[in-house]
Amino acid sequence: MSQANEAIESDERVKRISPLRKALIRPELGGMCGTVIVFVLFLIFAGDSGMFSPQGVMNWSQVSAQFMIIAVGACLLMIAGEFDLSVGSMIGFASMIMAIFATTFGWPMWLAILVTFAITISLGAMNGLIVVRTGLPSFIVTLAFLFILRGFAIFLPYAFEGKSNIGGIKEISEGDWLASVFGGKIFKGLFQWMGDNELIATFSRGTKAGQPVIEGIPMLIVWALGLIFLGHFILTRTKFGNWIFAAGGDSEAARNSGVPVDRVKILLFMFTAFCATVLATVQVMEFSSADAGRGLLKEFEAIIAVVIGGALLTGGYGSVLGAALGALIFGVVQQGLFFAGVESSLFRVFLGVILLGAVILNTYIRRIITGER
Amino acid sequence: MSTDIKPLIQMKNIEKHFGRVIALAGVSVDIFPGECHCLLGDNGAGKSTFIKTMSGVHKPTHGEILFDGVPMQFADPRDAITAGIATVHQHLAMIPLMSVSRNFFMGNEPQKSFGPFKVFDHAHANEVTMTEMRKMGINLRGPDQAVGTLSGGERQTVAIARAVHFGAKVLILDEPTSALGVRQTANVLATIDKVRKQGVAVVFITHNVRHAMAVGDRFTVLNRGKTLGTATRGEVSPEELQDLMAGGQELATLEGSLGGTV
Numbered sequence: 001m002s003q004a005n006e007a008i009e010s011d012e013r014v015k016r017i018s019p020l021r022k023a024l025i026r027p028e029l030g031g032m033c034g035t036v037i038v039f040v041l042f043l044i045f046a047g048d049s050g051m052f053s054p055q056g057v058m059n060w061s062q063v064s065a066q067f068m069i070i071a072v073g074a075c076l077l078m079i080a081g082e083f084d085l086s087v088g089s090m091i092g093f094a095s096m097i098m099a100i101f102a103t104t105f106g107w108p109m110w111l112a113i114l115v116t117f118a119i120t121i122s123l124g125a126m127n128g129l130i131v132v133r134t135g136l137p138s139f140i141v142t143l144a145f146l147f148i149l150r151g152f153a154i155f156l157p158y159a160f161e162g163k164s165n166i167g168g169i170k171e172i173s174e175g176d177w178l179a180s181v182f183g184g185k186i187f188k189g190l191f192q193w194m195g196d197n198e199l200i201a202t203f204s205r206g207t208k209a210g211q212p213v214i215e216g217i218p219m220l221i222v223w224a225l226g227l228i229f230l231g232h233f234i235l236t237r238t239k240f241g242n243w244i245f246a247a248g249g250d251s252e253a254a255r256n257s258g259v260p261v262d263r264v265k266i267l268l269f270m271f272t273a274f275c276a277t278v279l280a281t282v283q284v285m286e287f288s289s290a291d292a293g294r295g296l297l298k299e300f301e302a303i304i305a306v307v308i309g310g311a312l313l314t315g316g317y318g319s320v321l322g323a324a325l326g327a328l329i330f331g332v333v334q335q336g337l338f339f340a341g342v343e344s345s346l347f348r349v350f351l352g353v354i355l356l357g358a359v360i361l362n363t364y365i366r367r368i369i370t371g372e373r
Numbered sequence: 374m375s376t377d378i379k380p381l382i383q384m385k386n387i388e389k390h391f392g393r394v395i396a397l398a399g400v401s402v403d404i405f406p407g408e409c410h411c412l413l414g415d416n417g418a419g420k421s422t423f424i425k426t427m428s429g430v431h432k433p434t435h436g437e438i439l440f441d442g443v444p445m446q447f448a449d450p451r452d453a454i455t456a457g458i459a460t461v462h463q464h465l466a467m468i469p470l471m472s473v474s475r476n477f478f479m480g481n482e483p484q485k486s487f488g489p490f491k492v493f494d495h496a497h498a499n500e501v502t503m504t505e506m507r508k509m510g511i512n513l514r515g516p517d518q519a520v521g522t523l524s525g526g527e528r529q530t531v532a533i534a535r536a537v538h539f540g541a542k543v544l545i546l547d548e549p550t551s552a553l554g555v556r557q558t559a560n561v562l563a564t565i566d567k568v569r570k571q572g573v574a575v576v577f578i579t580h581n582v583r584h585a586m587a588v589g590d591r592f593t594v595l596n597r598g599k600t601l602g603t604a605t606r607g608e609v610s611p612e613e614l615q616d617l618m619a620g621g622q623e624l625a626t627l628e629g630s631l632g633g634t635v
């Protein structure tokens with residue numbers, strides 16, 4: 001790196017860029033600004049509504065975590081130059097077959113979960129294979145799967161059980177080792193200790209009297225943080241990460257340089273399916289049921305979070321951390337409007353506005369990076 | 374070329390069809406280690422298509438490629454790169470949004486162990502990129518500069534430096550000097566000369582006779598998908614070569630100098 005600095009000094013044709021400006025030119029800029037703005041606004045307008053009490057924080061953290069899980073997959077895929085519009089339907093489909101395996105088929109929960117993952121990841125591979133083999137835009141291919149999978153998610157419970165949702169998962173998954181990886185909570189002891197020492201509030205009556213209001217950190221949040229770390233690490237620190245950027249930047253050039261572009265894309269379609277199934281499993285455990293309508297519109301919310309996070313729709317540029325911030329903004333605003341007592345339909349207005357703002361900001365950042373070309 | 378050296382690559386009767394377009398209609402060329410083989414010809418003659426079959430981008434429709442004497446089936450460019458064949462394509466394989474050093478090592482990322490994991494060794498990549506670029510006479514602002522901010526010639530230089538770095542056995546250059554300044558061109562020609570002396574086979578496509586004469590050992594002329602012949606240095610004068618490249622109008626007078634190598 002010292003050589004690099006010498007080069008900067010020796011080149012009289014380069015204006016010195018202030019470190020601040022340099023630090024600002026990064027994909028996460030939009031997400032960071034948005035996060036600050038959103039938190040300041042809600043601190044002002046909903047500061048005393050309970051939004052920032054322990055339960056309030058837990059509330060919007062969980063909603064954000066849901067967005068984060070699918071945003072990580074969508075982010076890597078978008079940087080590689082592809083979309084997956086079937087994410088939402090995949091969530092509905094995955095939770096449905098999982099519930100059918102566990103109830104109608106009577107399989108143990110861990111088996112139902114593992115088989116579901118195997119099926120959905122194969123479907124992701126199929127998405128990817130069709131895209132790279134036919135050369136069709138992934139937009140169209142996955143749009144087809146959006147309908148196919150949603151159709152099955154509605155049809156299957158009727159075919160097997162004659163109803164549109166399947167419940168009773170809690171009883172089946174009780175004590176199951178794999179179910180607790182998705183539905184459990186960690187650090188329960190720590191929270192009990194904090195409750196006992198009056199660091200956080202405890203319930204004062206009812207069956208839960210004496211227990212802390214927050215029982216522990218839900219696995220949902222652990223999965224979200226884990227996936228963000230994994231995605232960020234892969235993208236910025238590994239060979240595969242370089243291949244992701246290259247595949248999305250210019251697949252022809254990448255291929256000619258020896259990047260296995262098709263393999264990268266197929267693997268990322270599998271990864272988005274994996275992320276969708278993680279969310280589906282967490283939801284099945286949380287609600288103890290599967291519903292045919294679950295995951296509706298999630299694919300667009302994931303894409304919006306990714307774009308707010310600084311990724312380019314055209315591929316080749318973006319950040320997992322940015323996408324995570326995008327998801328955080330999403331969750332905070334959705335729940336914050338509720339806490340602030342604002343009509344919830346305004347959430348959509350906000351979404352549209354922030355999406356437009358983010359895309360404009362991203363285009364500007366990209367011009368700076370590529371030197372106004 | 375002395376006959377006791379075995380050819381590194383033998384291209385036998387290569388044909389390439391794109392639908393109804395016959396881009397190559399049976400081209401045979403031998404490439405020897407340590408030679409600079411110039412590929413000449415009009416626009417659309419099939420030069421780029423020919424070298425793309427050599428570097429694994431295209432599969433030939435007919436014909437055989439022998440690498441080191443054994444038939445070679447490159448499934449994709451990765452196989453060719455692994456075999457030590459590096460290419461600078463006419464339309465550079467560079468990604469504007471990525472940094473110079475990420476581009477430089479694209480497809481060949483250096484790795485270091487990080488516990489049980491293998492991670493991209495950015496420090497090493499940055500250092501090599503800066504050194505290699507300086508060797509080619511270009512001072513980069515920094516290895517993390519995006520390729521999109523480089524000038525056309527600077528981009529070309531990155532592509533050449535990259536190919537020189539990874540072309541252990543064969544270096545294919547498709548019009549590498551088309552956008553270069555005087556100093557950088559001289560640098561590229563000197564580099565060709567240097568790697569050739571190290572035993573690397575160089576395939577050099579150019580429209581500039583002076584560049585070809587400066588470094589070429591043998592000259593193959595393509596015309597409308599066919600070889601007009603291969604001439605050895607000394608057998609052909611710059612004027613004759615110029616005529617050949619202009620489209621072969623003066624072929625009749627040249628047949629003698631191509632001396633039965635057709």
Ligand SMILES: Nc1ncnc2c1ncn2[C@@H]1O[C@H](COP(=O)(O)OP(=O)(O)OP(=O)(O)O)[C@@H](O)[C@H]1O
Pocket residue numbers: 391394395396414415416417418419420421422423463
């Ligand atoms: N992918 C392709 N699909 C269809 N036709 C192609 C393709 N690639 C090349 N061709 C055709 O093959 C012929 C040879 O093209 P090629 O690029 O090899 O020429 P060239 O000798 O490199 O020319 P130049 O000097 O202009 O670079 C041209 O007629 C071109 O139209």
Ligand SMILES: [Mg+2]
Pocket residue numbers: 420421422463547
């Ligand atoms: Mg060409």
